[in-house]
Amino acid sequence: MASDKKTDVIAIDGPSGTGKSTTAKMVAKELGWTYLDTGAMYRAVAYLVESGELRIENGEYSQLNMAFDNNNQILINGVNRESEIREPKISAVVSKYSAMPNIRETLTAQQREIGSKQPCVLDGRDIGTVVFPNAKHKFFLTADYKTRAARRLLELQNAGKADGETLESVEKNLRERDEADSKRNIAPLIRAKDAIEIDTSHLTIQQQVQRVLQSVGEVARCNSLNTTPRLQCPI
Numbered sequence: 709m710a711s712d713k714k715t716d717v718i719a720i721d722g723p724s725g726t727g728k729s730t731t732a733k734m735v736a737k738e739l740g741w742t743y744l745d746t747g748a749m750y751r752a753v754a755y756l757v758e759s760g761e762l763r764i765e766n767g768e769y770s771q772l773n774m775a776f777d778n779n780n781q782i783l784i785n786g787v788n789r790e791s792e793i794r795e796p797k798i799s800a801v802v803s804k805y806s807a808m809p810n811i812r813e814t815l816t817a818q819q820r821e822i823g824s825k826q827p828c829v830l831d832g833r834d835i836g837t838v839v840f841p842n843a844k845h846k847f848f849l850t851a852d853y854k855t856r857a858a859r860r861l862l863e864l865q866n867a868g869k870a871d872g873e874t875l876e877s878v879e880k881n882l883r884e885r886d887e888a889d890s891k892r893n894i895a896p897l898i899r900a901k902d903a904i905e906i907d908t909s910h911l912t913i914q915q916q917v918q919r920v921l922q923s924v925g926e927v928a929r930c931n932s933l934n935t936t937p938r939l940q941c942p943i
């Protein structure tokens with residue numbers, strides 16, 4: 709029988725460009741919890757296969773040595789590959805790899821191991837539905853396409869990776885990834901029934917963080933009083 713015990717996890721799911729990782733990082737810092745960027749793990753696999761450093765045969769691939777440094781930057785075999793995994797050419801192909809059953813199985817197991825060892829904030833697509841369905845707190849972030857594309861383009865420009873990219877090309881990639889991520893058979897991008905939805909189109913990062921923290925605090929307070937928390941929290 710499945711356990712009703714809730715895990716000390718804050719699951720932040722949603723499509724790209726909705727502010728998940730920035731929000732998750734700030735919430736984790738505020739609470740002193742560990743932050744895990746699960747998208748970076750899928751990007752790492754995509755990067756390694758595309759660069760010929762990893763082979764997938766019959767859906768199987770060898771174990772990867774993946775870790776995060778103190779700044780949440782990904783280390784693969786001890787080398788910082790944060791910049792490489794964020795390249796638009798990796799964004800263009802990552803959904804293909806994240807739909808592969810063996811890759812999902814391996815990375816999901818690693819995410820569960822990390823998240824069950826310490827209080828953890830994880831952001832991704834399937835955290836509240838598959839990785840930690842018993843998470844104490846679940847959020848699903850959304851935003852309109854124009855806002856998401858503008859945010860993503862600015863991010864690429866700031867990282868010096870926007871060569872040849874336009875609002876249109878970025879929006880096209882977002883739409884294609886949403887389609888692939890939400891239509892795949894395994895662990896599709898979908899809001900967990902018990903996740904609080906936050907439309908971030910007109911919110912600042914501080915407001916997003918505030919909403920998550922207020923809701924987390926409210927659930928914690930209600931648990932200690934043994935009452936039901938309100939599902940929406942005003943800012």
Ligand code: DC
Pocket residue numbers: 724746747748750751802803806807831832833834835885889
């Ligand atoms: O969050 P991101 O854009 O860095 O994620 C990269 C890709 O990885 C995204 O297109 C979907 C996939 N992903 C996933 O399938 N499951 C997760 N938990 C996280 C990311």
